Amino acid sequence: MKLKLAVLPGDGIGPEIIDQAMKAVKAVALKFNHELEYNFGLTGAVAIDKLGEPYPEETHELCMQADAVLFGAIGDPKYDNDPKAKVRPEQGLLLMRKKLGLYANIRPVETFESLLHKSPLRRELVEGADFVAIRELTGGIYFGEKGRKDNGNTAFDTCTYTRDEVERILKLGYEFALKRNKKLTVVDKANVLESSRLWREVAQEMAPNYPDVKTEYMFVDNAAMQIIQWPKNFDVMVTENMFGDILTDEASVITGSLGLLPSASIGIHTSVFEPIHGSYPQATGKNIANPIATILSAAMLFEYAFSLMDEGKLIRDAVAASMKEQVVTEDIAEGKAYKTSEVGDWIADYIAKA
Numbered sequence: 016m017k018l019k020l021a022v023l024p025g026d027g028i029g030p031e032i033i034d035q036a037m038k039a040v041k042a043v044a045l046k047f048n049h050e051l052e053y054n055f056g057l058t059g060a061v062a063i064d065k066l067g068e069p070y071p072e073e074t075h076e077l078c079m080q081a082d083a084v085l086f087g088a089i090g091d092p093k094y095d096n097d098p099k100a101k102v103r104p105e106q107g108l109l110l111m112r113k114k115l116g117l118y119a120n121i122r123p124v125e126t127f128e129s130l131l132h133k134s135p136l137r138r139e140l141v142e143g144a145d146f147v148a149i150r151e152l153t154g155g156i157y158f159g160e161k162g163r164k165d166n167g168n169t170a171f172d173t174c175t176y177t178r179d180e181v182e183r184i185l186k187l188g189y190e191f192a193l194k195r196n197k198k199l200t201v202v203d204k205a206n207v208l209e210s211s212r213l214w215r216e217v218a219q220e221m222a223p224n225y226p227d228v229k230t231e232y233m234f235v236d237n238a239a240m241q242i243i244q245w246p247k248n249f250d251v252m253v254t255e256n257m258f259g260d261i262l263t264d265e266a267s268v269i270t271g272s273l274g275l276l277p278s279a280s281i282g283i284h285t286s287v288f289e290p291i292h293g294s295y296p297q298a299t300g301k302n303i304a305n306p307i308a309t310i311l312s313a314a315m316l317f318e319y320a321f322s323l324m325d326e327g328k329l330i331r332d333a334v335a336a337s338m339k340e341q342v343v344t345e346d347i348a349e350g351k352a353y354k355t356s357e358v359g360d361w362i363a364d365y366i367a368k369a
């Protein structure tokens with residue numbers, strides 16, 4: 016099969032971890048006889064530095080022509096501390112989501128046995144937790160009308176959703192639930208917000224079409240609590256953009272393995288695969304960052320963008336083996352710590368020899 020990728024390393028540790036993921040991608044492509052074509056593009060602070068904008072048109076074109084996008088991380092402290100900065104790396108991310116139509120962000124929340132002791136939750140609460148959080152990514156308050164009035168003394172952001180947007184994301188939620196443990200939790204704030212009432216209305220109309228799935232409705236404040244108290248009760252959770260932003264960060268830390276979790280953003284034009292962690296500027300260039308989340312994002316890329324399940328599984332097996340053999344970076348090493356590039360080489364080698 017021909018696999019055409021756009022590769023956007025971004026800022027900070029992005030280029031280092033993308034290098035490792037690409038080693039795995041190349042090894043898998045070789046093993047399974049896929050023809051691999053990939054092109055690099057600029058995004059984030061590096062794109063601002065070189066081209067004046069965080070998601071340049073030429074990068075967008077590259078993504079539009081690709082079957083899938085592998086993304087590192089963006090963000091640079093020089094912008095965080097400058098509230099008056101006119102362009103910011105994060106704007107590139109929002110623009111990319113909108114222009115590529117990345118309507119669904121998917122974050123699997125999984126535990127790794129060897130990292131359970133790093134969870135902020137007691138082991139018995141989190142052990143065995145396994146759910147998927149699906150966040151709507153191109154609507155809601157992030158993209159609604161916003162502005163100032165009263166000479167700048169009143170500010171507003173509007174949360175807007177259309178029926179079509181809600182249906183599209185709930186459909187994806189049901190498809191995930193059907194392939195998993197057949198439970199869908201629709202998270203909203205329907206006791207207060209009109210947009211949430213639309214979500215609930217649409218969900219109630221759709222639920223009878225999925226008789227095998229148990230649909231559950233939960234207010235977002237309650238969901239925030241239940242993620243901590245009973246994470247094992249969730250199977251697939253679906254919610255709007257800002258609730259999802261907050262809940263997925265919460266969900267990602269309970270496993271104790273933030274540095275290991277991948278994500279996929281499913282789009283209309285193409286899909287983007289990236290680690291959920293950020294650009295980790297303090298570690299840039301030191302060859303110490305953990306590449307596993309990006310390597311697992313590459314596994315998701317094979318599975319979601321190309322339906323190549325065996326390829327994805329081989330990457331997952333290689334990652335599991337590296338953890339078992341303790342070929343891991345300093346953030347999770349119990350004994351000897353390996354360098355970023357050594358972990359990448361080990362995993363690519365495992366794939367080649369499998």
Ligand code: IPM
Nearest residue numbers: 105106108109259260261263
């Ligand atoms: C995320 C990030 C972004 C968001 C920021 C950087 C705009 O927090 O991907 O979750 O809020 O969506």
Ligand code: MN
Nearest residue numbers: 259260261264
């Ligand atoms: Mn976030």
